Amino acid sequence: MKFCDFIKIEAIQAELQATDKDGVIRELVDGLIATGQIKSEEKESIVQSIMKREELGSTGIGRGIAVPHTKHASVDRLIGAVGVSTKGVDFQSLDGDVVQLFFLLISPPDRPADHLRALENISRRLRDDTFCRFLKQSKTADDINQLLEEADNNQFVS
Amino acid sequence: MPNPTLVRAVVINNPQGMHMRPAHLFAELAKKYVSQIEIIKNGSRIDGKSVLSILTLCAMNGESISLEATGPDAEEAVNALAELVNNGFTFDQGDSNTQKVE
Numbered sequence: 001m002k003f004c005d006f007i008k009i010e011a012i013q014a015e016l017q018a019t020d021k022d023g024v025i026r027e028l029v030d031g032l033i034a035t036g037q038i039k040s041e042e043k044e045s046i047v048q049s050i051m052k053r054e055e056l057g058s059t060g061i062g063r064g065i066a067v068p069h070t071k072h073a074s075v076d077r078l079i080g081a082v083g084v085s086t087k088g089v090d091f092q093s094l095d096g097d098v099v100q101l102f103f104l105l106i107s108p109p110d111r112p113a114d115h116l117r118a119l120e121n122i123s124r125r126l127r128d129d130t131f132c133r134f135l136k137q138s139k140t141a142d143d144i145n146q147l148l149e150e151a152d153n154n155q156f157v158s
Numbered sequence: 159m160p161n162p163t164l165v166r167a168v169v170i171n172n173p174q175g176m177h178m179r180p181a182h183l184f185a186e187l188a189k190k191y192v193s194q195i196e197i198i199k200n201g202s203r204i205d206g207k208s209v210l211s212i213l214t215l216c217a218m219n220g221e222s223i224s225l226e227a228t229g230p231d232a233e234e235a236v237n238a239l240a241e242l243v244n245n246g247f248t249f250d251q252g253d254s255n256t257q258k259v260e
Contacts, residue, residue, distance in 0.1 A: 057182060061209045067178065094182070094209065112174040116216050119178065123213035 001117035003080075003125075003148035006105070010035040011081035012141040012148075016089070016102070024089050025050050025068055028081040028104040035079075038106070042074045046106060060093030064136070065126050067119065069105035078107040078114040082148070084138060100136050101126065131156045161193070163228040164236045169220060171246040176217035178209070180247035185209045187242055193229025195239065206239070 011031035018024040029046055032038050038046065049070040053059070060066040081104040088098030103122050107115045125131050131151060138144045150156060170176055176184070188195040188206045195206035197215060199222075204211040206225070217223055223243070227235040242248075 057179060059178060061178070061182075061213075063210065065210070069178070112177070113218055116175045116177055116218060119213045120216035123210045127210055127214065 001114070001121050002152040003121065004152055006078050006080040006118055007082055007148060008035045008037070008079075009141055009145045011037075011079075012144045013081070013083040014138050014140050014144055016083040016085040018085075019087070019089060021054065021089065021091055022047070022051060024083065024085065024091075024102060025104065028068070028083050028102060031081040031083070032079055032104075032106070037079045038074060042072070046070065046072050046074070050104070054092075058092040058094065060091035060095075060097075060099050061123075062093060062095040062097065063126070063132065064088065064097055064100045065103075065132070066091045066093065066099040066101070067103045067105060067122060069107070069115070071109040071115075072106050073109055075106050075108055078105065078111060078118055080105045080118065082144060084135060084144065086136075101132065125151045125156065128156050161229045162232050163226060164232045165224055165226045166236045166240045167222055167224050168240050168243040169222050170217050171219070171244060173219050175219050175221075176212065176215065176223075176247075178213065181209045181212040183247055184212060184239065184242060187239060188235065191227070191229065191231045191235035191238075193227040193232045193235045195235055196226045196228075198224040198226060 016027050018027050033040050050068050053070050059068045083102040085100050088100045091099040185207050196203050197206045199215045225239050
């Protein structure tokens, strides 16, 4: 699975404003509303569902990366949002570091394989320090979109 | 005497595959051992103590992975990790209830 299979440019935010977990998740979900992939009336339900998942254990998996996610019946295919926080957000990460790179995923309840494939793609790319550094330095959604495209085209070696 | 290396093949036994929480549980358990822990799947060999690396395996339900431990507590590590996988990443929540991570 490639980034372009589940991330649209309207759902990319180069400068997240929120300073806490709830706020960041809301901003990222707003990005998905902007793409038209989810309806605004679903926002509260989706945010609550993602926060409930976070209570089971933070999806901040270390190295300044978090992948908040949930299954939700309102989507019929896997969709994702990307956000970068310049300052970093306390996400109760496994390694205690603040999180700067966010990949939010919402998948239909009956598609666990797609969720795994998206996690595989994200984790494989984010193991590359150069890719992470470029993402953190990005100033615009266009910059990030270009990086994701370059990753999709294997222009980063991992 | 060199440290022993133990290898054990196991099959993913979880409808959702080895997603983030199973990966986290596996890495946390692996970190309790001083042995080097690696997972091998389809020729890929990754660090079993890293959640990020485990997620790159994309290990789905029914797929086979090999657990490899090298070190003084290799046998204990492989036994415990194989049990975690075989039990479908069931973990004890600190009371009498156990719950499968789905």
